Amino acid sequence: MRDGHVNWLCRLVAVLVMLFLVAPLVVIVLASFTPTALVTFPPQGFSLKWYANIFTSSTHFMDGLVKSLEIGILATLLDVLLGVTAALSICRYDFRGKNALLNYFTSPMYVPSVAFAFVLLQLYSQLGGVPGMLRIFIGHFIIILPYVVRNTVSVLHVFNWTLEDAATSLGANPVQVFFKITIPLAKPGILAGALLAFLYSFDEVALSSLLSTPRFITLPIRIMNYMELTFDPTLAAISTLLMVASLVLIILMERLVGLDMFMK
Amino acid sequence: MATLELQHLTKKFGDFTAVDDMNLSVAEGEMIALLGGSGCGKTTTLRMIAGFTEPFSGTILVDGKDVRSIPPYRRNVGIFFQNYALFPHMTVFENVAFGLKLQKLPKAEIRERVENMLSLVKLVGLDRRYPRELSGGQQQRVALARAMVTRPTILLLDEPLSNLDAKLRVEMQVEIKRIQKELGITTIIVTHDHEEAVSLADRVIVMNAGRVQQIGTPQEIFDRPVSPFVADFMGFSTFLHGVAGPEENGLLPVKCGSHTLHVRTDGGADIAPGDACVLTIRSENIALAKEPGDNVVSGQVRTSTYKGHTTRLEVTGCFDETVYPALSEYTEHKEGETVQLYFPPERICVYKDEKKMEDQ
Numbered sequence: 001m002r003d004g005h006v007n008w009l010c011r012l013v014a015v016l017v018m019l020f021l022v023a024p025l026v027v028i029v030l031a032s033f034t035p036t037a038l039v040t041f042p043p044q045g046f047s048l049k050w051y052a053n054i055f056t057s058s059t060h061f062m063d064g065l066v067k068s069l070e071i072g073i074l075a076t077l078l079d080v081l082l083g084v085t086a087a088l089s090i091c092r093y094d095f096r097g098k099n100a101l102l103n104y105f106t107s108p109m110y111v112p113s114v115a116f117a118f119v120l121l122q123l124y125s126q127l128g129g130v131p132g133m134l135r136i137f138i139g140h141f142i143i144i145l146p147y148v149v150r151n152t153v154s155v156l157h158v159f160n161w162t163l164e165d166a167a168t169s170l171g172a173n174p175v176q177v178f179f180k181i182t183i184p185l186a187k188p189g190i191l192a193g194a195l196l197a198f199l200y201s202f203d204e205v206a207l208s209s210l211l212s213t214p215r216f217i218t219l220p221i222r223i224m225n226y227m228e229l230t231f232d233p234t235l236a237a238i239s240t241l242l243m244v245a246s247l248v249l250i251i252l253m254e255r256l257v258g259l260d261m262f263m264k
Numbered sequence: 265m266a267t268l269e270l271q272h273l274t275k276k277f278g279d280f281t282a283v284d285d286m287n288l289s290v291a292e293g294e295m296i297a298l299l300g301g302s303g304c305g306k307t308t309t310l311r312m313i314a315g316f317t318e319p320f321s322g323t324i325l326v327d328g329k330d331v332r333s334i335p336p337y338r339r340n341v342g343i344f345f346q347n348y349a350l351f352p353h354m355t356v357f358e359n360v361a362f363g364l365k366l367q368k369l370p371k372a373e374i375r376e377r378v379e380n381m382l383s384l385v386k387l388v389g390l391d392r393r394y395p396r397e398l399s400g401g402q403q404q405r406v407a408l409a410r411a412m413v414t415r416p417t418i419l420l421l422d423e424p425l426s427n428l429d430a431k432l433r434v435e436m437q438v439e440i441k442r443i444q445k446e447l448g449i450t451t452i453i454v455t456h457d458h459e460e461a462v463s464l465a466d467r468v469i470v471m472n473a474g475r476v477q478q479i480g481t482p483q484e485i486f487d488r489p490v491s492p493f494v495a496d497f498m499g500f501s502t503f504l505h506g507v508a509g510p511e512e513n514g515l516l517p518v519k520c521g522s523h524t525l526h527v528r529t530d531g532g533a534d535i536a537p538g539d540a541c542v543l544t545i546r547s548e549n550i551a552l553a554k555e556p557g558d559n560v561v562s563g564q565v566r567t568s569t570y571k572g573h574t575t576r577l578e579v580t581g582c583f584d585e586t587v588y589p590a591l592s593e594y595t596e597h598k599e600g601e602t603v604q605l606y607f608p609p610e611r612i613c614v615y616k617d618e619k620k621m622e623d624q
Binding site: 160162163165166167168169170171172173174176180181184185 | 314316335336337338340341342343345349350351352353362363366367410411414
């Protein structure tokens with residue numbers, strides 16, 4: 001321990017930073033188990049009643065969850081189809097304005113979602129009769145596309161296209177080349193993009209709050225609405241559950257993508 | 265195993281002609297080297313044979329059948345790519361087995377053929393490794409095994425040895441030749457290295473700017489290049505310009521500067537007295553002379569470089585041009601020393617000076 005002092009100081013700072021990041025989360029998690037009617041810290045006693053409360057129909061959280069999942073999964077799947085095709089054609093072929101096209105596909109990232117929602121709202125009201133699910137779906141479908149495109153492009157950008165020629169010369173037809181070579185090698189980018197896109201959609205508030213109809217409300221909006229009326233530990237409980245779900249997803253992605261990245 | 269014939273093969277990219285009216289006939293089991301600098305059209309030729317690029321005009325015949333309408337994945341052409349192009353997400357075994365799996369062969373047969381091929385390229389025991397876990401030489405042998413395991417009718421090797429260090433390069437040259445002869449595959453190898461071409465191929469084709477300059481056996485190309493360009497490409501470094509005199513007894517006198525060199529042509533050179541011509545000779549064929557005589561010229565040593573098995577000199581003062589003899593015996597020569605050099609008449613190549621003719 002030559003640099004004992006530096007080491008000691010470094011560790012202290014590191015621990016403090018970590019505490020700063022984790023503390024609010026710990027407070028939320030602990031508070032979710034409180035039996036009291038208000039969020040208190042430290043919790044007095046232990047109870048799961050706020051968790052049970054999530055599942056009561058009066059909160060509509062379950063309904064919101066289902067709708068959020070519907071939107072998120074559907075939009076992500078369709079965006080993967082569209083985004084991967086777009087990324088492939090941008091990266092594989094040499095043509096004028098390919099950079100412009102890439103910027104076009106990623107432009108929704110730079111447009112404020114409120115402005116975007118406003119435009120959509122105008123459009124919907126002029127068309128009239130657009131069902132609630134479609135209203136939100138279209139919005140999400142567009143704003144999460146950049147995540148799929150960007151992440152796929154980042155992998156394809158350094159893709160060795162000779163591999164496709166190699167597979168072709170060994171007897172693989174274009175479809176086989178695509179599914180045995182191109183897609184497996186682009187998978188890390190596609191999965192990472194899909195996960196980010198899904199999480200963005202699942203978390204999205206600004207656009208959804210403006211576009212939702214009384215009959216189609218996503219989970220984040222349900223939570224926001226609930227918060228406006230009541231401020232009980234149910235919020236802490238659902239936050240805890242969402243954190244756990246995110247954690248599971250991230251670990252899953254590490255397993256899927258992390259390993260693949262390692263294999264390259 | 266098949267014969268390959270290229271007839272009037274031409275490829276254009278816009279206004280640029282990459283391959284210009286190429287004709288070539290390759291016998292069964294023959295190994296041909298396409299030799300040329302970058303952009304000479306050798307890789308484009310390879311890509312046309314493989315089917316990755318369509319010819320502008322001309323035909324490609326394999327076993328006498330035109331293959332232009334056959335898509336690349338049905339041509340059964342094995343290719344070795346310059347950067348190996350191994351599939352990074354597959355093990356050595358999976359890489360080599362890729363083509364066989366596509367043919368839907370029984371598992372046992374695939375295993376047997378892959379293992380045979382891996383032992384042929386001396387990679388036994390590495391079948392579960394991923395390409396990134398292999399050395400450059402090993403990766404290269406995997407690429408070779410993968411290209412040959414499907415028993416292609418034609419094998420194309422694109423700069424197979426360019427990424428290797430000198431020792432491994434020589435080893436792999438022997439290896440490639442051994443395997444190619446063992447399997448008897450008709451092979452075309454693309455390279456920019458004349459030593460590689462000469463040591464590997466049965467016949468060498470020198471290309472420049474999309475055109476074939478010379479087709480011949482390694483000896484022919486090495487000793488009797490048909491043009492100063494080919495000579496330059498084959499490592500000739502001494503080039504002299506002069507004017508021809510009348511041929512006598514099979515010897516053509518050429519006046520270069522203040523000296524006259526006699527070239528043995530035996531009536532084979534199409535050069536008339538008074539023609540401007542270019543002479544060239546291999547550095548190793550220039551010898552030291554003890555006394556003056558025919559084809560002996562004296563000059564001053566400018567530099568002397570010891571190269572191990574030869575000593576390379578830069579000699580000026582004999583002609584307008586610098587002469588580069590490579591002496592096999594080790595003799596020390598100081599800067600400014602006067603040496604007498606002998607140019608054996610049968611070792612000198614003579615060409616009409618096309619550039620000068622155009623200028624006139």
